[in-house]
Amino acid sequence: MPVTESLNLVAILPELVLAVGAMALLMLGVATREERGDLILWLAVGVLVVAGIFIACGEGTETLFGGSFIVDPYARMLKLLCLVGAAVSLIMSVPYWRAFGGMRFEYPILLLFAATGMLMMISAYDLIALYVGLELQSLALYVVAAFKRDSARSSEAGLKYFVLGALSSGMLLYGASLVYGFTGSTEFAQIASAVQPSGANLGLIFGLVFLMAGFAFKISAVPFHMWTPDVYEGAPTPVTAFFAAAPKIAAMALTVRVLISAFPALTTEWQQIVVFLAIASMGLGSFAAIGQRNIKRLMAYSSIGHMGYALVGLASGTVAGVQGVIIYLAIYLVMTLGMFACVLAMRRDGKMVENIDQLSGLSRTSPRMALVLAILLFSLAGIPPLAGFFAKFYVFLAAIESGLYALAVVGVLLSVVGAFYYLRIVKIMYFDDPAEPFEEMPASLAIIAGVSGALTLFYVVYPAPLVEAAGVAAKALF
Amino acid sequence: MLSALFFYLFAIMCVGAAFMVIATKNPVHAVLFLILAFFNAAGLFVLLGAEFLAMILIVVYVGAVLVLFLFVVMMLDVDFAELRAGFLKYLPVGALVGLLLLVELIFVVGAWVTAPMLVSDAPTPNMSTVNNTQALGEILYTRYVYLFESAALILLVAMIGTIVLTLHHKRDVRRQSIAAQVGRTRDAAVEVVEVETGKGLK
Numbered sequence: 001m002p003v004t005e006s007l008n009l010v011a012i013l014p015e016l017v018l019a020v021g022a023m024a025l026l027m028l029g030v031a032t033r034e035e036r037g038d039l040i041l042w043l044a045v046g047v048l049v050v051a052g053i054f055i056a057c058g059e060g061t062e063t064l065f066g067g068s069f070i071v072d073p074y075a076r077m078l079k080l081l082c083l084v085g086a087a088v089s090l091i092m093s094v095p096y097w098r099a100f101g102g103m104r105f106e107y108p109i110l111l112l113f114a115a116t117g118m119l120m121m122i123s124a125y126d127l128i129a130l131y132v133g134l135e136l137q138s139l140a141l142y143v144v145a146a147f148k149r150d151s152a153r154s155s156e157a158g159l160k161y162f163v164l165g166a167l168s169s170g171m172l173l174y175g176a177s178l179v180y181g182f183t184g185s186t187e188f189a190q191i192a193s194a195v196q197p198s199g200a201n202l203g204l205i206f207g208l209v210f211l212m213a214g215f216a217f218k219i220s221a222v223p224f225h226m227w228t229p230d231v232y233e234g235a236p237t238p239v240t241a242f243f244a245a246a247p248k249i250a251a252m253a254l255t256v257r258v259l260i261s262a263f264p265a266l267t268t269e270w271q272q273i274v275v276f277l278a279i280a281s282m283g284l285g286s287f288a289a290i291g292q293r294n295i296k297r298l299m300a301y302s303s304i305g306h307m308g309y310a311l312v313g314l315a316s317g318t319v320a321g322v323q324g325v326i327i328y329l330a331i332y333l334v335m336t337l338g339m340f341a342c343v344l345a346m347r348r349d350g351k352m353v354e355n356i357d358q359l360s361g362l363s364r365t366s367p368r369m370a371l372v373l374a375i376l377l378f379s380l381a382g383i384p385p386l387a388g389f390f391a392k393f394y395v396f397l398a399a400i401e402s403g404l405y406a407l408a409v410v411g412v413l414l415s416v417v418g419a420f421y422y423l424r425i426v427k428i429m430y431f432d433d434p435a436e437p438f439e440e441m442p443a444s445l446a447i448i449a450g451v452s453g454a455l456t457l458f459y460v461v462y463p464a465p466l467v468e469a470a471g472v473a474a475k476a477l478f
Numbered sequence: 479m480l481s482a483l484f485f486y487l488f489a490i491m492c493v494g495a496a497f498m499v500i501a502t503k504n505p506v507h508a509v510l511f512l513i514l515a516f517f518n519a520a521g522l523f524v525l526l527g528a529e530f531l532a533m534i535l536i537v538v539y540v541g542a543v544l545v546l547f548l549f550v551v552m553m554l555d556v557d558f559a560e561l562r563a564g565f566l567k568y569l570p571v572g573a574l575v576g577l578l579l580l581v582e583l584i585f586v587v588g589a590w591v592t593a594p595m596l597v598s599d600a601p602t603p604n605m606s607t608v609n610n611t612q613a614l615g616e617i618l619y620t621r622y623v624y625l626f627e628s629a630a631l632i633l634l635v636a637m638i639g640t641i642v643l644t645l646h647h648k649r650d651v652r653r654q655s656i657a658a659q660v661g662r663t664r665d666a667a668v669e670v671v672e673v674e675t676g677k678g679l680k
Binding site: 012019023026064065066068069104106109110113116120128129132133135136139140142143146147149158 | 621622623624625628629631632634635636638639641642643
C-alpha cells in the first residue's frame with residue numbers, strides 16, 4: 001500500500017520542533033558535559049518558545065496520520081497553555097538549582113519530552129495516539145519526580161508515582177480495549193459514529209468507566225488522587241511547580257476531548273461519572289487541605305480541588321461548559337505558577353522552608369511578596385473581583401444552564417469551605433508575629449510572581465481576549 | 479505431508495524442550511533448553527506463514543532476552559535446588575491451576591466473536607500479493623508511522639531516565655585513555671639512569 005495521503009508535516013511542526021530540539025540538546029549536553037546545565041536549560045526554554053510560535057501561527061482544523069492526530073483551535077489553545085506552564089516552570093527552577101545543586105542537563109530535556117507528550121495528548125484523536133502521548137509524558141514525569149536521587153523522599157515520590165501511574169495506565173488500556181472491542185475502531189470519530197445513544201452497550205460503558213478511571217488518575221481527581229500529596233511533597237519544588245501546572249492541563253484537555261468527541265452519544269452516562277468526580281474532588285480538596293501545615297501538600301490538595309471545579313464545567317457537556325473549563329485551566333495555570341514562584345522564594349539560611357507557619361508576619365518582613373501571595377490566595381479562594389472568581393463563575397454558570405443545580409450549589413458551598421484554608425495563610429502573613437525574614441527573592445521569581453499577581457488582579461478589567469479565545473477553542477469540539 | 483512431518487517434529491521438540499526447561503537441574507541448561515524451545519516455536523511460525531514473527535522470536539527472544547537471562551543466571555547466586563524443593567508438594571495445585579486455565583481458554587476460543595466492523599476497517603494490504611513482513615512494514619511505516627515514531631520516543635525517554643537515575647559519575651575512577659596511551663613517547667616513559675657501583679639510586 002503506497003502512501004495514499006501526502007504527509008503534511010507543517011501541522012505537527014510544534015511537536016517535531018520539541019522532539020528534535022530535545023534530541024539535539026541531549027547530544028549537546030552529552031558533548032559538553034554537565035557544567036553546561038544552565039545553557040541547556042535556557043536553550044530548552046527557547047525550543048518551547050519556538051514551538052509556541054509555530055502553534056500560534058497555525059490555522060484551521062486538520063487531521064493527520066489517518067485520523068489519529070488532530071490540530072484544531074482547541075488543541076492550539078491548550079497546547080499554548082501547556083507550553084507556557086512548562087517554560088515558566090523551567091525558568092523558575094534556575095535559582096533553585098543554582099542554590100541547592102543537583103541540576104543535571106537531563107532535567108530540561110526530560111521536561112521537553114514531557115511537553116512533547118502533552119502536545120501529543122492534546123492532539124490525540126485516536127485511542128492509541130492518546131495512550132502513546134500519555135505514556136511519553138508520564139514516563140518523563142516519573143523520572144523528574146525522582147530527580148534528586150540522593151534524597152529518599154524524592155526517590156519515594158518517583159517510585160510511588162511510577163507504580164500508581166502504571167496501574168492507572170493499565171486501567172486506561174483495559175478501558176480502551178473494551179471500547180475498541182465494542183465499537184470496532186480506535187479513532188474518536190469512528191467511535192462516535194459507532195455508538196448509538198439508544199443502544200448504549202453495557203460493555204462499552206464499562207470501557208468508558210475504566211477510561212475515565214485512567215484519566216481521573218492523571219488529573220488527580222478523587223478517588224484517584226492518593227499519589228498527589230506525597231508526590232508533590234517529595235519531588236523537588238520546581239518539579240512540583242511543573243507538575244501542578246502543565247500536566248494537569250494536558251490531562252484535562254485530553255479528558256474533555258475524549259468525552260466530547262468520542263462519546264457524545266453517551267453524555268448522560270459519563271455526566272454521572274464526571275459529577276461524582278467533581279463533587280468528590282471539590283470536597284476532599286476543601287476538607288483535607290485544612291489540616292495541612294506543609295505548603296506543598298496544601299497546594300496538592302488545592303490542585304485536587306481545582307480540578308474538581310474544572311470538572312464541573314465538563315459535567316455540563318455544553319459549549320459554554322467546555323469554554324468554562326478552558327478559562328478555568330488558563331486562570332489556574334497563572335495562579336499556580338505565581339504561587340509556586342512564591343513557594344520557591346521561601347528560603348531561609350540557604351534552605352527551603354515549606355511550613356506554612358514560617359510565613360508568619362511576612363507582610364512586615366517582605367511586604368511585596370506578602371501582597372502578591374495574598375492576591376493569589378484570595379483568587380484561589382474565588383473571591384471577586386479576582387480572576388479565580390471568574391474562573392469558578394463560568395463553570396458554575398455552565399452547570400446551572402444545563403440544569404445541574406445540585407452540583408453548582410454543592411460546588412459553591414465547598415468553595416466557601418476551601419476559602420478557609422487559603423484565608424488562614426493570609427491571616428498568618430498579615431496578623432501573626434513576624435518570623436525571621438526570608439532571603440531576598442531572586443529577580444526571575446519576583447517577576448513571575450508579580451506578573452501572575454497582576455494578571456490575576458486585572459483580569460476583571462479586560463477579560464475579553466481569554467473568553468473569546470476559549471469560546472473559539474470550545475466550539476471546535478462540537 | 480512434508481509440512482505435517484515438520485509440524486510434528488517442531489511441536490514435539492518444542493514441548494520436549496519446554497519440559498526440560500523445568501525438569502533440568504542446572505539453570506544454565508534450562509536457559510539453553512528454552513532457546514531450543516524458541517527455535518522450534520519459530521519453526522512452527524514459519525510453517526504457519528508468519529515468518530516475521532519467527533524472525534522476531536529468534537532475534538528478540540533468543541538474541542536478546544535469553545542472553546540476558548543467561549547472564550543473570552550466571553551472575554546471581556540463586557540456589558535453584560532450594561527453589562525446587564517443594565515441587566512435588568505443589569504439583570497438585572499447579573496442575574489444578576493449569577487445568578482451569580485450559581478450560582477457560584477453551585471457553586474463550588469457543589465463544590469467540592469478532593466485532594462486525596473490525597475486519598473491514600483494518601487497513602490491511604492485499605495478503606495474496608505481499609508476504610506478511612512486507613505487509614507489516616507497509617502499514618507500520620505509512621498509516622501508523624506517527625505511533626511508531628512516538629513509541630521510539632518513549633523508549634528514548636526510558637533510556638534517558640534509567641541513566642539519569644542510576645549512573646553515578648565517580649571522580650576517582652581511572653578510565654583507560656587510549657589517546658594518552660598511544661600518544662605517549664619513549665622519552666616520557668623511559669629514563670636511563672647511570673647507577674654508580676655501590677651507591678644505588680637515591
